Amino acid sequence: MKIAVAGTGYVGLSVALLLSQHNEVHALDIVPEKVAMLSQGKSPIVDKEITAFLEGNASGERPLNFHATLDPAQAYTGADFAIVATPTNYDERRNYFDTSSVEAAIAAVREHAPEAWIVIKSTIPVGYTSQLRQRLHDHRILFSPEFLREGRALWDNLHPSRIVAGAPQDDEEAVQAARKFVSLLADGADPREKDRENADGTRGIPELVVGTTEAEAIKLFANTYLALRVAYFNELDTYAEARGLDARAIINGVCLDPRIGPGYNNPSFGYGGYCLPKDTKQLLANYASVPQNLIEAIVDANRTRKDFVADEIIERVRGVEEPTVGIYRLTMKSGSDNFRQSAIQDVMKRLRGEGLNVLIYEPTWNQPEFLGNAVTHDLAAFKNVADVIVANRWNDDLADVSEKVFTRDLFKRD
Ligand SMILES: NC(=O)c1ccc[n+]([C@@H]2O[C@H](COP(=O)([O-])OP(=O)(O)OC[C@H]3O[C@@H](n4cnc5c(N)ncnc54)[C@H](O)[C@@H]3O)[C@@H](O)[C@H]2O)c1
Incomplete structure (x- = not known):
């Protein structure tokens, strides 16, 4: 089977x-730079499994039938499936x-693969x-939500929580194509997943073929639920901080209820x-005239949390003459190279707005400035100069200056 993939980011590449x-x-x-790297067996993103697959392929130890290209004719002509990522x-x-x-x-695919x-x-x-199927008069378009986490992109596809594909339920050909697509993804998963036992007592990877709109809703509602959970524990932490309580003890006690459960409960500066x-914003936009309270609150809660975090930092340096706030990493998670929309960026904007001097330590950023703030790669100098060190996630690099560190990473994990 020939498969084309448009986009070699986290989703497309994995x-x-x-x-x-x-x-x-x-x-x-x-x-072109991404395609050149991939053609040499190098990963443009930090991801253990992607790196291992690409390097193994380049050395011949894991022979994959994988080709990276800039040429639409090569990619799309004769493709059975074309995935847009x-x-x-x-x-x-x-x-x-x-x-x-x-x-x-989609237009490029159709030019070469009608x-x-x-x-x-x-x-x-x-x-x-x-809407797109109708507008383009094209009935060979399906949707399959992607649930991977950055940094574990290929791992999550090798061990998927579920595989979902959307096709109009009254179009039998499309439903069959969606089933075929699901089976292709399942065949690529770690073979041990076939025998795994799920929490509901079923075995193997759950596979769902539903309507395209339901599949789209599954993705946005799943992510909004995750955002809700992050916002909830962040708001719990805000309360504990404001009232001088031990947030860790409260979270531990709350999460022992099996209906609430452990994990995904570590406070942060905000979901990002x-x-x-x-x-979350797109789901809120989709609600339009449909009544809701929660979805809007989830979006708003993130802003409130970042304001609270900024206020806490400002409080820490009150009274210090010309203080420098050190930002330890722009990334959201430890082990990630990605800082798209990381919560710290909005916190930094607030700090700058207050006229504070901000210095960023970010070894993966190779420019002298980020959003108008100085960037350094010199960790020792950074630790020395900063009056407070703000870290969304703790790192043992900071152990010798722990008294300067402001973090809400209570469990020292993601
Ligand atoms: N990153 C995630 O964790 C994640 C998880 C689930 C779903 N998604 C969704 O998947 C989509 C892609 O996310 P991502 O993180 O992989 O993005 P990304 O930015 O890492 O990668 C996208 C790639 O597409 C390429 N591209 C742009 N226009 C193109 C075109 N016309 N033809 C071919 N390639 C093109 C870009 O150069 C880039 O390499 C987004 O809609 C995102 O919301 C992302």
């Missing part, structure tokens, strides 16, 4: 490598996702696929990363 174990996969990107940034002006890259990729089944893996507004901020 899905492409997964499928290239059993299929001929051509991954196309519009950024391009960005869908939130357009603050229109209050909606910008889906232009998805549509550009018959291919197109599967959108980008996160899109609820109702988008159905590429997906949660934009996906």
